[in-house]
Amino acid sequence: DVRRALLFAGHDYSTGVQDCACRTDCVVRNISPLGPRRTGSTCRLAWAGLDSRRASAPSAQRGRVGSKRRASRGHGSVPVANRIRFADPPNGFGIPPTGRIVGIPNRFCIVSVPAFPAVCPDCRSPAPRPPTTECILTYLAVDLGADSGRVMAGRLTDRGLQLSEVHRFPNVPVSVHGTLHWNILGIWHEIQEGLRKAAGLGEPVQGLGLDTWGCDFGLLDAQDRLLGNPVHYRDARTNGILEEAFRIQARDEIFACTGIQFIPLNTLYQLLALKRLSPQDLQMAASLLMIPDLLNFWLTGVKAAEFSIATTTQCFDPSTMDWSGELLAAFELPESLFQPIVHPGYTLGPLLPDLAAAVGLPAVPVTVPACHDTGSAVAAVPSSDPNAVWISSGTWSIMGVTVPDAVLHAKALAGNFTNEGGVERTFRFCKNIMGLWLIQECRRTWMRAGETYSYAELGAMVQANTRSPSIVDPDHEVFLAPGDMPLRLQTYCRASGQPVPETKQAILSCIVDSLALKYRWVLTRLEDALDRQLGTIHVVGGGSQHSALNQATADATGRPVVAGPAEATATGNILIQAVANGAMDSFGQMGTVSAESVSLEGFEPATASGQRAEWDASYQKLEQLVAHPVSIGA
Incomplete structure (x- = not known):
């Protein structure tokens, strides 16, 4: 009653x-x-x-x-x-x-x-x-990015999903004797602090989900003790590793087994480097857990490998939907290290009792979203159009489309595309682009020099500037590692015979135009690989708030751009939990709820012939830079 x-x-x-x-x-x-x-x-x-x-x-x-x-x-x-x-x-x-x-x-x-x-x-x-009642279902999302981590509270009502930040912390890698590590115990401490703050909200919590970046992992011994701090994917140990891998198994054979793009940071190549540099670590290991799987193990005591994060290893076979025994055997990696596959929406179990007591929460169920942050972000794309293109814009820009089955043909291999797992056993046919990492590293360099700018201030600099006369390939290897990014951009432009950007505005404008043109480059190859024309570009994630980049993307590609939600990863994480515990009927509703929960912003491409000609000329320059990589000395 x-x-x-x-x-x-x-x-x-x-x-x-x-x-x-x-x-x-x-x-x-x-x-x-x-x-x-x-x-x-x-x-x-x-x-x-x-x-x-x-x-x-x-x-x-x-x-x-x-x-x-x-x-x-x-x-x-x-x-x-x-x-x-x-x-x-x-x-x-x-x-x-x-x-x-x-x-x-x-x-x-x-x-x-x-x-x-x-x-x-x-x-x-x-x-x-x-009065009438409005039911509020509160979920928690632990969202760990390469730059920062957060604990978010999501309140699901009949009006949509409202998000609030409970706790935020920097995620800074640590270099020890020349090896770049994640501070995994510091991350674990901050997660617990966020859960304590969430308990202080006084709201019944329906569930908890955790997502992170891809490719990195931890090794456990037979007593489930962590064997050292996980190594950062930007560590130099995988430099030149692809050639070594192709001597073990041919490039096309690896792609046929996994459908994953060839980038040195993939788990497969990290393991190959580990075998060469520290074979005793692999010999002592009884379990390999990807970063979100490791943290979920510490939360629940359950070992599992979530589908979306498993695909980032380049050890997963999309044809069998399981680990590739053939590939692991070729690289002499024990298949016993790898955990059983579970899919987004699977509930691992409740928080461990001692952990729940320590943070002040009850036995909250822990459900795996798409544990690869991009997978959760794509789940929140506010469109059901199969021809919609999405860009998950953050440290990386990941651009692609959602497909029912992995795309494994020759064009996908030639374009170095990847097939990463999504919700409902779908795949994200996509490609990694360097993304806002370039701006993040510029900002860090300027901060070390005593000049501090917010991302909003950096964005305003670009909006006030004109088109850049200089273009870089954002995915050139010189931009991969942390360091003095403004200097590297200037060095690249000088080596390629282009005007050297001297001011902050010119450097940022060069980055924005270069990213937009690289999006066009990827879009052209996506359409060729899928043999169909694609439509509107949906930009989700933190980069969707960069208006200058959104407009440049529309202008460079000639496609409408829809920006939002900015909190796509947390949104997708929480909505997957809601489907899992019965508050929503199906994964198909997530895009609708996502669209109802935020204000979306649209950007139309430039139509003036002069502007189109400028972008076309810049695109031809980028094509040449990608086809003939600039040689930069040490």
Whole structure:
């Protein structure tokens, strides 16, 4: 009944509503443990849109998250708070009669007042406004990027998903004796601190999901002890490793087994370097866990390999949807190191009891989203168009389309495309581009010199500047490692015979134009590999807030660009959890909910012939730079 539903939320809203002049019993005020009294006239029920004769919503009217359906009641139209699935048909108040959601034992509710007629239709007196509940389901997303980490709270309601940052911390690699490591124990400490802060919110937490960057891993011994700090994918140990790998197995054979692009930072090549430099570590190892799998193991005590992150290893076979025994045997890597595959939406189990007690949370279920952050970001793309192109724009720009099966033909190999796992066993046919790493490293270099700028200030510099006369290939190897990025950009331009950008504005403009042109380069090859024309470009992630880059992307590619959501990874992470625990019906609803939850910004391509000619000329320059890489001395 109504009182039970309201009290279920931990609040008593059963008093304080005044009777109107016709003295009908107030259905909200006069509540007994057995339910509301409906003696006397049905006036109050009718004008409030809560006619007792029509108190149960037909099953066909029961909406789901992502639906805009409204149920009409009597003289008013009451927004029924049931786009989150209820265990029983809602009563006339849009409140689940038992105060229970299918498969979800707890939730947080607030009471809001919907729009009702201003006066009672029977007596014309001012109408009291009975409350209705809005169910809020709170989820936590641990989102770890190469630059920073965060714990986010996501509140799912019938109006969409609202995100708030609970805790943020820098993620800074540490160099020890020339090897670049992740500070994994520092990251683990910060995750626990974020969970403590989340517990302090006082909201029942429905679930927890964790995502990170790809390719990096930790090794555990037979007692599940970590064998050293994981090495950073930008460490120099994999320099020149591809040639060594191709002597073991041919390039086309590796691609046929894995469908993954050839970049030195892939797990396969890190393991090959480890065998050469520190074979004893592999000999001592009993388990290999990718970074999100390692952290999930520390959260739950369960070892598993989530699908999307497993594909980044270049050890996974998309044809069998399991680890490639053939490839592992060729590289003499023990298959026993690798864990069973689970897919996005799989619940590993609750937080370990001692951890839950330490952070002040109950036994919150831990569900794997797409643990590769790009996979979760793509899950939040606000489009269901199969021809939509997406760019997950952050430290890396990852550009591609979603396909039902891995694309393994010769054009995909020639274009060095990759097939990374997504939700519902789909694949992201895509390509990595260096991305905002170039701007991030410029910013760090200037900060070391005592000049501090926010990313918004850096973006404004580009918007105030004209087109760049100089173009670089963002994926040239000189830009891969941390260091003095402004100097490297200037060195590249000088070596390629172009004007050297001297000011910060000129350097940033060079980066933005170069990225936009590289997006065009990838788009051209995507269309060729898929043999179809692609449409609108959706930019998601933090880079979607860079208006100058979005406009340059539209101008360079000649395609409309839609920017947002900026918090795509956390959004996708949380919506996957919501599907897993029954608050949403299907993964197919995630794009709709994502679109309803944020404001999207559109950018149209330049149409003036002069502007198009300038971009075309710059693109031809980029084509030459990619085809004939610039030689830069040590």
